[in-house]
Amino acid sequence: MSALAIVILAGGKATRMGGGDKPLREIAGRTILSLVLERVARPDIPVALNANADPARFAGFGLPVIPDARGDFPGPLAGILAGLDWAATETSAADVLSVPGDCPFIPHDLAEKLEAARRSAALPLACAGSGGWTHPVIGLWPISIREELRAALDAGERKIDRFTARFGCATAEWPIGACDPFFNVNTPDELIEAERLAPLVLGR
16 A cells, blocks of 8 residues: 555544543553554554644653644544645655544554555545444545645535545445444543443453
């Protein structure tokens, strides 16, 4: 596959969690962010964290922290654009893999299956799917579309799937085993559920 960079999206306000940083919440004695990194990061792939406000709170992870491309919390498209801009200027990547910072059970083969899906469909974009749902924030994005994304954000676009429909977006499907591999922790109850699922998925 083409040279890749990864952006972990953590720029939201976490209102349903009561505020704070969801990726810094702990499951099985580890932060969600550390679990995400364990499942998607590789030595040869640059990774950045999209987060707003003081980046010092993530200093222990050794990642570049990049704020949203816009300052008015317009949603994940702004974080994706920030990742595309970072990758274009700081890496040699042709594509960016976007993953949420609150999905502790992300599959290890995410990038490979997304790439295979878009190649098979002859489309420039791909996102993940499971259980009859698509997860548009978990996707593979060519850096070449960043100016179109910037223009769309400036024009008020906020919905990922409406933006990706302009280009065509393949879906790579994952089975649901012990849990949905794209289970995300948005609420205190989901944090409790993630704690219950962790031994089944992580094996510890």
